[in-house]
Amino acid sequence: xxxxxxxxxxxxxxxxxxxxxxxxxxxxxxxxxxxxxxxxxxxxxxxxxxxxxxxxxxxxxxxxxxxxxxxxxxxxxxxxxxxxxxxxxxxxxxxxxxxxxxxxxxxxxxxxxxxxxxxxxxxxxxxxxxxxxxxxxxxxxxxxxxxxxxxxxxx
Amino acid sequence: xxxxxxxxxxxxxxxxxxxxxxxxxxxxxxxxxxxxxxxxxxxxxxxxxxxxxxxxxxxxxxxxxxxxxxxxxxxxxxxxxxxxxxxxxxxxxxxxxxxxxxxxxxxxxxxxxxxxxxxxxxxxxxxxxxxxxxxxxxxxxxxxxxxxxxxxxxxxxxxxxxxxxxxxxxxxxxxxxxxxxxxxxxxxxxxxxxxxxxxxxxxxxxxxxxxxxxxxxxxxxxxxxxxxxxxxxxxxxxxxxxxxxxxxxxxxxxxxxxxxxxxxxxxxxxxxxxxxxxxxxxxxxxxxxxxxxxxxxxxxxxxxxxxxxxxxxxxxxxxxxxxxxxxxxxxxxxxxxxxxxxxxxxxxxxxxxxxxxxxxxxxxxxxxxxxxxxxxxxxxxxxxxxxxxxxxxxxxxxxxxxxxxxxxxxxxxxxxxxxxxxxxxxxxxxxxxxxxxxxxxxxxxxxxxxxxxxxxxxxxxxxxxxxxxxxxxxxxxxxxxxxxxxxxxxxxxxxxxxxxxxxxxxxxxxxxxxxxxxxxxxxxxxxxxxxxxxxxxxxxxxxxxxxxxxxxxxxxxxxxxxxxxxxxxxxxxxxxxxxxxxxxxxxxxxxxxxxxxxxxxxxxxxxxxxxxxxxxxxxxxxxxxxxxxxxxxxxxxxxxxxxxxxxxxxxxxxxxxxxxxxxxxxxxxxxxxxxxxxxxxxxxxxxxxxxxxxxxxxxxxxxxxxxxxxxxxxxxxxxxxxxxxxxxxxxxxxxxxxxxxxxxxxxxxxxxxxxxxxxxxxxxxxxxxxxxxxxxxxxxxxxx
Numbered sequence: 013x014x015x016x017x018x019x020x021x022x023x024x025x026x027x028x029x030x031x032x033x034x035x036x037x038x039x040x041x042x043x044x045x046x047x048x049x050x051x052x053x054x055x056x057x058x059x060x061x062x063x064x065x066x067x068x069x070x071x072x073x074x075x076x077x078x079x080x081x082x083x084x085x086x087x088x089x090x091x092x093x094x095x096x097x098x099x100x101x102x103x104x105x106x107x108x109x110x111x112x113x114x115x116x117x118x119x120x121x122x123x124x125x126x127x128x129x130x131x132x133x134x135x136x137x138x139x140x141x142x143x144x145x146x147x148x149x150x151x152x153x154x155x156x157x158x159x160x161x162x163x164x165x166x167x
Numbered sequence: 168x169x170x171x172x173x174x175x176x177x178x179x180x181x182x183x184x185x186x187x188x189x190x191x192x193x194x195x196x197x198x199x200x201x202x203x204x205x206x207x208x209x210x211x212x213x214x215x216x217x218x219x220x221x222x223x224x225x226x227x228x229x230x231x232x233x234x235x236x237x238x239x240x241x242x243x244x245x246x247x248x249x250x251x252x253x254x255x256x257x258x259x260x261x262x263x264x265x266x267x268x269x270x271x272x273x274x275x276x277x278x279x280x281x282x283x284x285x286x287x288x289x290x291x292x293x294x295x296x297x298x299x300x301x302x303x304x305x306x307x308x309x310x311x312x313x314x315x316x317x318x319x320x321x322x323x324x325x326x327x328x329x330x331x332x333x334x335x336x337x338x339x340x341x342x343x344x345x346x347x348x349x350x351x352x353x354x355x356x357x358x359x360x361x362x363x364x365x366x367x368x369x370x371x372x373x374x375x376x377x378x379x380x381x382x383x384x385x386x387x388x389x390x391x392x393x394x395x396x397x398x399x400x401x402x403x404x405x406x407x408x409x410x411x412x413x414x415x416x417x418x419x420x421x422x423x424x425x426x427x428x429x430x431x432x433x434x435x436x437x438x439x440x441x442x443x444x445x446x447x448x449x450x451x452x453x454x455x456x457x458x459x460x461x462x463x464x465x466x467x468x469x470x471x472x473x474x475x476x477x478x479x480x481x482x483x484x485x486x487x488x489x490x491x492x493x494x495x496x497x498x499x500x501x502x503x504x505x506x507x508x509x510x511x512x513x514x515x516x517x518x519x520x521x522x523x524x525x526x527x528x529x530x531x532x533x534x535x536x537x538x539x540x541x542x543x544x545x546x547x548x549x550x551x552x553x554x555x556x557x558x559x560x561x562x563x564x565x566x567x568x569x570x571x572x573x574x575x576x577x578x579x580x581x582x583x584x585x586x587x588x589x590x591x592x593x594x595x596x597x598x599x600x601x602x603x604x605x606x607x608x609x610x611x612x613x614x615x616x617x618x619x620x621x622x623x624x625x626x627x628x629x630x631x632x633x634x635x636x637x638x639x640x641x642x643x644x645x646x647x648x649x650x651x652x653x654x655x656x657x658x659x660x661x662x663x664x665x666x667x668x669x670x671x672x673x674x675x676x677x678x679x680x681x682x683x684x685x686x687x688x689x690x691x692x693x694x695x696x697x698x699x700x701x702x703x704x705x706x707x708x709x710x711x712x713x714x715x716x717x718x719x720x721x722x723x724x725x726x727x728x729x730x731x732x733x734x735x736x737x738x739x740x741x742x743x744x745x746x747x748x749x750x751x752x753x754x755x756x757x758x759x760x761x762x763x764x765x766x767x768x769x770x771x772x773x774x775x776x777x778x779x780x781x782x783x784x785x786x787x788x789x790x791x792x793x794x795x796x797x798x799x800x801x802x803x804x805x806x807x808x809x810x811x812x813x814x815x816x817x818x819x820x821x822x823x824x825x826x827x828x829x830x831x832x833x834x835x836x837x838x839x840x841x842x843x844x845x846x847x848x849x850x851x852x853x854x855x856x857x858x859x860x861x862x863x864x865x866x867x868x869x870x871x872x873x874x875x876x877x878x879x880x881x882x883x884x885x886x887x888x889x890x891x892x893x894x895x896x897x898x899x900x901x902x903x904x905x906x907x908x909x910x911x912x913x914x915x916x917x918x919x920x921x922x923x924x925x926x927x928x929x930x931x932x933x934x935x936x937x938x939x940x941x942x943x944x945x946x947x948x949x950x951x
Contacts, residue, residue: 031285033285034285038284041193041194042196042284045196046187047187047190047191047193047194048186048187048188048189049187050191050362050363050413051193051364051443051445052362052363052364052413052446052869053445053446053868053869054445054446054447054868054869055446055447055868055869055870057446057868057869057870058362058446058869060362087187088185088186088187089186089187089188091186092186097185097186101185101186104181104185105177105178105181105182105185106177108177108178108834108835108837108838110181110184110185111414111668111669111670111838111842112361112362112363112411112412112413112414112667112668113180113181113184113185113189113411113413113668114191114361114362114363114411114413114414115362115413116184116185117185117187120185136878138877139877139878139880140877140878142877143876143877143878145877146360146362146869146874146876147362147877148360148361148362148414148416148842148846148874149362149414149668149838149842150838150841150842150845151841151842151843151844151845151846151880151883151906152841152845152877152880153841153845153882153883154838154841155877156877
């Protein structure tokens, strides 16, 4: 039995009909066409579906859409503003922090959360903070470099 | 004018990827879209007594359900396309959905098509399957033994092929050699784990009879051909689009049943159909990598000259022969068993073996990691036996740089190399002697420090089409580019390969922009649509830059030759009097009199005033077929400290010195090395696909399969030497796979070196703390 919910996504109210069992990630991708949020696993390991819920990084495959009602949701599409790329998007580009790009939105969202909590993380802290996101292409080195660069740019 | 070739410019594909604007296959959405889901066998080996889909068909929202029996006349078996000759290859048919027998957990049993993902998935639970279990066999060596369960009626002993290569006289060398070493080596089975799982979406137009298929593909033209075979649809009626592809590592090369089933359903139902696997499904239904049991022997002199190598390898193929599977352990592994060394006598025997497991095919490195590992490991055991430093033994046997092109005992000819040069550079950077003295000091303090040094070379840039044909590869291995110049002087290069993270939208644009003297912003590279791109063979085997990049260069040169003719005409000069200077053709001696590329592009396209015999328009297509493979090489070094109490391995330094010839974009090259090395360290330290005796995949989710995490991996130091290849116009070699090829033995040799004082000589990878600890206990005589 579907029910109507209103989600606040990237600053706009979006009303959708969903089954209560539907995961947030499927509503974002299939109902709202926000396909920048990806699905890389079914056990909440890979982090490709990471979004911000009330400014904290959350794997959107671990949340039912109905649970997200009333919360402020930000996806990768909502990160860059009128003034251009978010500093983390820019840093991933500058530092070659991506190859196939599939995991990248999730990493960027996780890193946004990290830098909001810890504006000057050490390399060890960065590597720990992104443990919940998997990348098979980069070996992580340039992802770490990108996050360091974005932290530096903010200072 | 400064060239872009050699410049580490930022990638041009990134803006869409970092903003969520890229379109991957599962992002494709079409009006009236249906969703497919595949019921997969839960048994490794069983007779299908009954597949009852009645209840599923009646469920609300279900549009169709198909079984193997329903489609066996309509969809052809999944083909194997690398029919290696002279090895008595047996390829039993692989039905797209099982008809009477399932042969691995994950083998397709039924297809559901429904109005939503959830309904399609739910309906799988309504299908009633009656399995009669048969015995499973998961180990490729055990599967060849008398009494082992038989998978296919016409494949006695489960042996799909017996492939041999020999050069010199290995048996004589072993009979005469004063030193012999041997080791049984296990190449752990791996799960490729491209972060994007496989997906397919198909749409059929009954009016035109055209099928459009979006596929997570490394090689859309190959998939077009395979779909044509499976769906019995002429090739020109199939358009394959590989949109953004989220990594492949080999797993998106093969033809799979699922992609064909989606196409079949779209044609049957006259509605678009999409299927996307989830990760647990990916681990069962998408190919695996490696899985060898290797018996390796090496012989030599007491002073370190290697005189012979003998191997016997059991290569697991899984339940069926996947698209390229027979070629991986033979051509790409067996022929590479001489590595960078002058080994005069070699004998290699490879058995390809069917087991009740997911099919095994190309995984990053594909055969060369298994060859490099066995060689590097056995050389260290040899050095240990004769009491020599393993680096000295390597130096003594490396092919000297003045001997290229060099033909090894397995019969292949290496293009170019300076192996000792890369080794010397690495030893200097890592301060080898200093580390050895620190190691000696550490040992006195009870610390277990170790160093591994791998000198490698590998075969890539696949490859000459004539050789492809000779070794049974079911296609060509040239590649292509169509360079089209628009009236306003902007350029598109349509390429036959299909990059999926390797950055050729940038590096190929660098080639074109250099050739035309135009800003790189004016150049776009298009890949992944068979309707737009000329026939090509895809992105794998580190071939894209060496082969397809060369086609780009040649096509751009052809375009430029035409603009030169037009320039000569407009400048009223002979072509011989023109020179290309600062982005213009100018008359020699009068640099003010010239025509820019943009002006010539306009004139070619409007054709107001062309020289006699010159056709309007400005585009050229080139097909480049190399004269040989390329053989990149290098030296990787790793230093470790092992905690002998816990078995934990700590990487102190990892240095990669690679030679892939001239680098178009050093930033991208470095990224390839980082990623490859970490993937290899995963294989060496923690990754393993584990089957239990009943053929259940125990490591069947990303919770159980240990893909490396950022916190587990070290920083990688990189350096390079530059030795051009003579076999392509760019002089380039491949670098996509060197990381997984070189890093695995480097790490394992470092750990074995660290533990040598305890009597540990070999540990089978992955070197988890439990395995390292057990090896230490065993060496101490404590048993397991």
